[in-house]
Amino acid sequence: MSDAAQFIRTLAIWAIPVLFAITVHEVAHGWVAWKRGDPTAMLMGRLTLNPIKHIDPFGTILLPGILLLFHSPFLFGYAKPVPVNFGGLKDPKRDMVLVAIAGPVANLLMAFFWTLVLWLGGHLPGVLAYIGEPMQLMGEAGIMINVILIIFNLIPIPPLDGGRVAVGLLPASASIALSRVEPYGFIILIVLLFTGVLWSVLGPLFLLMRNFFLTIGAL
Secondary structure (H helix, E strand, O other): OOHHHHHHHHHHHHHHHHHHHHHHHHHHHHHHHHHHHOHHHHOOOOOOHHHHHHHHHHHHHHHHHHHOOOOOOOOOOOOOOOOOHHHHHHOHHHHHHHHHHHHHHHHHHHHHHHHHHHHHHHHHHHHHHHHHHHHHHHHHHHHHHHHHHHHHHOOOOOOOOOOOOHHOOOOHHHHHHHOOHHHHHHHHHHHHHOOOHHHHHHHHHHHHHHHHHHHHHHO
């Protein structure tokens, strides 16, 4: 198979898992914010599973495509963050934590969903067996992208979810100091990603979680 054909095949397998991983992640943030008193995301039409509403040209399309093209061991992507007015939450400091953690929790649930897809792909009866391999490949892709998003987003650097959790839980002085990192957070993370530092630090945890779900899916 040519490199171009292999790239197109890989892209086709990963497209749906990546789009839904980042879309459901953002919807989870907006839904919890709405339930905790801030309707901003709901009023702006962001509480939808339509990926078009959430696509970021660089984070959703270009960045994952570049990483796939260069065979990166650490595929990553992100959507446009849902708008949240933290001042409108019922209890801003506590609810900020709940809104932030909702995204990784959604990815955890999706990892279990794709594990089920993987398992079903290996247990289809004869007449349906021809779709088993695509289901298994997509299940593996879904597990990997959601595990990556769980681990990546829990890094305690704003504006990632782990950073917002830390800002919400730390004492006031430390919380303010950490929040000042937010304008530079993505620059720091992109540098860490492309220099390989991120993989060297988070790779073992990713492999542990990924293998856990793959083992269940292979039963």
